Amino acid sequence: MLYAVVMAGGSGTRFWPLSRVARPKQFLAIGTARPLLTETIARLAPLVPTSRVKIVAGERHEAGIRAVCPELGPDALVVEPCARNTAPCVGLAAIHVAREDPDAIMAVLPADHHIGDDAGFRRLVAAAAERARAGEIVTLGIRPTRPETGYGYIHYDRKDTALTGDGVEVCAVNRFVEKPPRQVAERYLEHGGYLWNSGMFFFTARRILDDIARLLPRLSAALKRIEAAIGTPGYGDVLAHEYNALESVSLDYGIMEHAERVRVVPADIGWNDVGHWAALSDFADSDAQDNVVQGECVLVDAHRTTVHAEPGITVAAVGTSDLVVVATPDAVLVCDRERAQDVRKVVNALKARGRSDLL
Amino acid sequence: MLYAVVMAGGSGTRFWPLSRVARPKQFLAIGTARPLLTETIARLAPLVPTSRVKIVAGERHEAGIRAVCPELGPDALVVEPCARNTAPCVGLAAIHVAREDPDAIMAVLPADHHIGDDAGFRRLVAAAAERARAGEIVTLGIRPTRPETGYGYIHYDRKDTALTGDGVEVCAVNRFVEKPPRQVAERYLEHGGYLWNSGMFFFTARRILDDIARLLPRLSAALKRIEAAIGTPGYGDVLAHEYNALESVSLDYGIMEHAERVRVVPADIGWNDVGHWAALSDFADSDAQDNVVQGECVLVDAHRTTVHAEPGITVAAVGTSDLVVVATPDAVLVCDRERAQDVRKVVNALKARGRSDLL
Numbered sequence: 159m160l161y162a163v164v165m166a167g168g169s170g171t172r173f174w175p176l177s178r179v180a181r182p183k184q185f186l187a188i189g190t191a192r193p194l195l196t197e198t199i200a201r202l203a204p205l206v207p208t209s210r211v212k213i214v215a216g217e218r219h220e221a222g223i224r225a226v227c228p229e230l231g232p233d234a235l236v237v238e239p240c241a242r243n244t245a246p247c248v249g250l251a252a253i254h255v256a257r258e259d260p261d262a263i264m265a266v267l268p269a270d271h272h273i274g275d276d277a278g279f280r281r282l283v284a285a286a287a288e289r290a291r292a293g294e295i296v297t298l299g300i301r302p303t304r305p306e307t308g309y310g311y312i313h314y315d316r317k318d319t320a321l322t323g324d325g326v327e328v329c330a331v332n333r334f335v336e337k338p339p340r341q342v343a344e345r346y347l348e349h350g351g352y353l354w355n356s357g358m359f360f361f362t363a364r365r366i367l368d369d370i371a372r373l374l375p376r377l378s379a380a381l382k383r384i385e386a387a388i389g390t391p392g393y394g395d396v397l398a399h400e401y402n403a404l405e406s407v408s409l410d411y412g413i414m415e416h417a418e419r420v421r422v423v424p425a426d427i428g429w430n431d432v433g434h435w436a437a438l439s440d441f442a443d444s445d446a447q448d449n450v451v452q453g454e455c456v457l458v459d460a461h462r463t464t465v466h467a468e469p470g471i472t473v474a475a476v477g478t479s480d481l482v483v484v485a486t487p488d489a490v491l492v493c494d495r496e497r498a499q500d501v502r503k504v505v506n507a508l509k510a511r512g513r514s515d516l517l
Numbered sequence: 518m519l520y521a522v523v524m525a526g527g528s529g530t531r532f533w534p535l536s537r538v539a540r541p542k543q544f545l546a547i548g549t550a551r552p553l554l555t556e557t558i559a560r561l562a563p564l565v566p567t568s569r570v571k572i573v574a575g576e577r578h579e580a581g582i583r584a585v586c587p588e589l590g591p592d593a594l595v596v597e598p599c600a601r602n603t604a605p606c607v608g609l610a611a612i613h614v615a616r617e618d619p620d621a622i623m624a625v626l627p628a629d630h631h632i633g634d635d636a637g638f639r640r641l642v643a644a645a646a647e648r649a650r651a652g653e654i655v656t657l658g659i660r661p662t663r664p665e666t667g668y669g670y671i672h673y674d675r676k677d678t679a680l681t682g683d684g685v686e687v688c689a690v691n692r693f694v695e696k697p698p699r700q701v702a703e704r705y706l707e708h709g710g711y712l713w714n715s716g717m718f719f720f721t722a723r724r725i726l727d728d729i730a731r732l733l734p735r736l737s738a739a740l741k742r743i744e745a746a747i748g749t750p751g752y753g754d755v756l757a758h759e760y761n762a763l764e765s766v767s768l769d770y771g772i773m774e775h776a777e778r779v780r781v782v783p784a785d786i787g788w789n790d791v792g793h794w795a796a797l798s799d800f801a802d803s804d805a806q807d808n809v810v811q812g813e814c815v816l817v818d819a820h821r822t823t824v825h826a827e828p829g830i831t832v833a834a835v836g837t838s839d840l841v842v843v844a845t846p847d848a849v850l851v852c853d854r855e856r857a858q859d860v861r862k863v864v865n866a867l868k869a870r871g872r873s874d875l876l
Contacts, residue, residue, distance in 0.1 A: 175833070458862045470847060472875055474534070474863040477853030481837075488829060490844045492851055494836030503817045504833040516831055 160287050161262050161363075162206040163251040166195055166215040166223060166269035167241055171505040172434045172498070175489035176466065179517050184269040185222045188432055188466075189442035189452065193226040194270040201276045205283060206265070212236050212255060213269070214247050239398040244409040246401065248359075249370050249377055253385040256363035263290045264366065266359040266409075272441050274428020282423050283360070285326035289421055290360040295369075295414070296328070297360070299353025299422040300429045305343035308433060310355035310410060311335045314422050331420040334410055353424055355410065356431075366413070374412050380404055434498035435482040435491075438464050449475075453485075462495065489516050519646050520621050520722075521565045522610040525554055525574040525582060525628035526600055530864040531793045531857070534848035535825065538876050543628040544581045547791055547825075548801035548811065552585040553629040560635045564642060565624070571595050571614060572628070573606050598757040604771040605763050607718075608729050608736055612744040615722035622649045623725065625718040625768075631800050633787020641782050642719070644685035648780055649719040654728075654773070655687065656719070658712025658781040659788045664702035667792060669714035669769060670694045673781050690779040693769055712783055715790075718768065725772070733771050739763055793857035794841040794850075797823050808834075812844075821854065848875050 170183045177183050184195040192200070199211055208229050214236045215223060223235060236254050238247060248266055255262045265283055273279045286296040299312045311334075318330035334355060338346065346352035371378040380400040387396035414420060430441045439462070442450045449460050453467030461479040471485045482498060484491040493501060508516050529542045536542050543554040551559070558570055567588050573595045574582060582594060595610050607625055614621045624642055632638045645655040658671045670693075677689035693714060697705065705711035730737040739759040746755035773779060789800045798821070801809045808819050812826030820838040830844045841857060843850040852860060867875050 175831075456863050456866045458859055458866070459856070467849070472534075472848045472867075472872070473851070474848065474860075474866075475851045476859050476863060477856030478840075478851055479853075481840075481851065483849070483851050485844070485849045487846065489831045489833065490826070490842070490849055492832065492834045492837055492840065492842050494838075497818070497836030500817055500835050501833075504815050504835060507815045507817070507833075508831075513831070 159210060159259050159262055160206055161210045161212060161255045161259070161264050162199070162202050163248065163255065163264045163266045164195070164198055164211065164213045164269045165244060165247055165266065166213050166219065167238060167247060168268075168270055169241075170270075171502045174501050174505050175486045175491050175516070176468070176484055180218070181222060182219070182270075183432065185219075185226055187452075188272075189438040189450070190272065194272065194432065195223065196226045198267060198269050198271070199227055199230075201273060201279065202265070202267075202283070205280055205287075208234070212251050214238060214251050215269075216241065237397075239401045241406070242401060242404045243406040244357075245370070245374060245407045245412040246377055246380075246404050248366060248409050249374075249381045250384065250401075252363040252366050252370075253381050254388070256367065257385070257388060260364065262363045263287050264359075264361060264363055266357075266361075268357045268431075270432060271356070272428075272430040272432050274430075274441055275426075279425070279427045281324060282326055282425055282427065285322040285324050285328065286360040286421075286423050288322060289328055290362060290365070293362065293365055293419065295359065295361045295365065295417055295420045297331070297414070297420070297422050298356045298358040298425045298427075300356050300425050300427075302347055302352065302354050305340060305347045306354065307337055307340055307343050309431070310337055311343075311346055311352045312355050312422050313352055314424070316351055326423060328421050328423055331422050334415045353422060354429075356425065356429060359409065359414075369413050369417050373416050374407065377404060377407070377412075434501065435464060435466075435484065435493065436495045436498035438466075439495075464495070518569060518618050518621055519565055520569045520571060520614045520618070520623050521558070521561050522607065522614065522623045522625045523554065523557055523570065523572045523628045524603060524606055524625065524716075525572050525578065526597060526606065527627075527629055528600075529629075530861045533860050533864050534845045534850050534875070535827070535843055539577070540581060541578070541629075542791065544578075544585055546811075547631075548797040548809070549631065553631065553791065554582065555585045557626060557628050557630070558586055558589075560632060560638065561624070561626075561642065564639055564646075567593070571610050573597060573610050574628075575600065596756075598760045600765070601760060601763045602765040603716075603768040604729070604733060604766045605736055605739075605760065607725060607768050608733075608740045609743065609760075611722040611725050611729075612740050613747070615726065616744070616747060619723065621722045622646050623718075623720060623722055625716075625720075627716045627790075629791060630715070631787075631789040631791050633789075633800055634785075638784070638786045640683060641685055641784055641786065644681040644683050644687065645719040645780075645782050647681060648687055649721060649724070652721065652724055652778065654718065654720045654724065654776055654779045656690070656773070656779070656781050657715045657717040657784045657786075657788075659715050659784050659786075661706055661711060661713050664699060664706045665713065666696055666699055666702050668790070669696055670702075670705055670711045671714050671781050672711055673783070675710055685782060687780050687782055690781050693774045712781060713788075714769065715784070715788060716769075718773075728772050728776050732775050733766065736763060736766070736771075793860065794823060794825075794843065794852065795854045795857035797825075797841075798854075823854070 313332040315330040454472040456474040460475040467473040480495040672691040674689040813831040815833040819834040826832040839854040
């Protein structure tokens with residue numbers, strides 16, 4: 159059976175002032191009607207019923223997850239006692255999933271990305287899951303549209319390519335590459351054999367636990383001890399003790415770069431990682447002047463202006479261009495579109511001022 | 518005795534969202550510690566005790582005036598039943614002042630201007646009042662610093678100039694000129710015989726009532742009927758009836774342009790009419806990057822950015838330049854500095870949407 163494992167442990171600061179410590183990006187509707195986490199689960203619903211959804215997140219986000227996904231059952235949440243990057247996160251999910259279904263296929267998905275073509279996405283997911291059932295590790299690779307330096311890339315073998323019965327292309331992966339410098343990214347784009355690493359992976363629980371045993375033996379040993387405690391009163395203590403002692407390591411670095419039989423499905427699905435406020439203009443509806451508006455707003459000669467106004471606040475923009483404006487009851491952000499990455503500097507400044515009420 | 522007559526009937530929309538119908542500019546602290554009306558009265562306090570301050574305004578602003586000037590006595594407010602421009606306003610004040618002191622000198626002042634040099638201003642006021650006592654009409658004329666097209670100008674006679682005992686220059690006025698087109702304003706600036714009309718006038722109550730009788734006989738007749746009703750139970754009804762029937766006419770157009778023995782005192786007093794949000798940067802304290810901040814604010818690489826944040830709201834500006842940001846609990850304005858005049862378009866748009874709650 160196909161399980162969705164949604165990694166919802168993020169605590170991003172780049173969507174401040176909308177995102178706060180208690181309300182990170184995955185709980186926000188950013189350029190979308192519903193929160194990104196809700197969209198992620200709803201998008202898969204035709205393939206994966208909510209009874210087979212696992213959400214991995216920190217304890218402090220449980221209430222938030224229940225609020226935006228009220229239909230989830232009591233076992234849907236896999237709590238991480240602390241953050242240890244994606245390899246432990248996926249391993250923890252795998253032991254829980256394997257306990258319910260030893261032959262389970264896992265679709266590992268970030269909670270907070272945007273996908274424009276839901277039906278196209280599901281078609282690729284179904285094909286990737288089919289290959290995963292056969293024991294392969296499959297990842298979705300996004301066809302790059304610009305020399306982005308903020309993503310990892312996947313170099314694939316254009317000669318070692320097969321079509322699934324559904325006509326979906328599945329390619330052999332040569333290697334995973336870390337975020338490249340600009341010039342290298344430009345070469346990747348020209349060369350054409352590179353895809354963006356979307357962070358979406360498909361494998362059976364058995365396959366990933368085998369690879370963890372081979373490549374990350376200490377994690378594997380810890381997972382076995384945690385698994386033995388599932389369903390016992392001591393589970394929480396064992397989990398906390400073991401997890402705390404783990405090394406932080408990403409699935410890409412710890413497993414993918416060394417695993418065998420890794421395949422990639424090239425994807426054109428309107429994907430966006432919603433990395434910062436300026437990304438909204440890449441996928442949200444805009445007007446003829448390229449303004450993107452969420453909430454109550456009056457625009458007077460505004461151009462390329464992205465506005466997000468929380469309920470009860472009206473934003474007026476007069477003669478603005480290339481600007482992001484976000485209004486919440488206690489904090490307002492006005493940011494040059496090219497500087498959207500620097501919103502974290504605001505968060506740091508507030509931290510330094512001791513304004514934890516705004517974080 | 519010198520009376521201050523402060524015209525506080527304005528209902529400006531250019532300081533939206535801070536200014537609202539019930540809270541026009543004169544009640545706001547704009548680039549100042551206290552509301553502009555409070556500053557106007559405090560600035561004159563060494564010359565004019567509050568017992569000789571008259572504030573002319575509409576009834577709906579009485580509570581606002583009392584709130585920002587709690588030290589005013591019960592007779593300080595001269596209520597206008599409706600707005601009829603400055604000539605009726607000054608005439609109404611004159612009959613009230615003359616009743617208290619038939620020899621009173623009136624300093625007629627807008628409620629909502631900024632003056633940087635209070636002591637210098639009082640020196641000019643004292644000199645102007647002295648000349649007014651002798652029966653002249655005196656106005657303060659601001660030395661222009663740019664070819665402004667938003668003000669009226671005063672052409673004065675540089676040969677017909679005298680110094681008061683205090684060394685204050687007092688010049689004969691050739692004529693008052695309406696707001697000029699750009700090219701004409703540039704000529705005025707080059708020519709050098711022109712001053713900005715500040716809207717500040719000095720005359721005895723007797724002199725202005727005589728001029729009204731001569732130049733605006735219908736207003737004069739109405740004022741006489743109103744005067745006769747002062748102190749009677751019928752005052753309110755008479756005032757409403759007479760005032761309502763009056764023509765709107767400005768003091769400049771109705772009296773100044775035709776009056777004799779009009780003098781002007783050239784003034785270098787850091788005057789600013791606080792015409793729109795962008796004007797703040799002309800007089801409020803700024804940082805090394807020409808940012809002006811009122812309230813709680815985090816600036817990251819901001820330049821020439823004016824921020825006004827109401828209490829309880831933190832504004833963050835990242836990479837902004839030439840921008841005005843105003844944050845209130847229910848409305849936020851973001852405006853290109855050059856477009857500050859167009860804030861009224863926002864107010865009009867909200868009116869059209871029926872959002873009277875935001876006006």
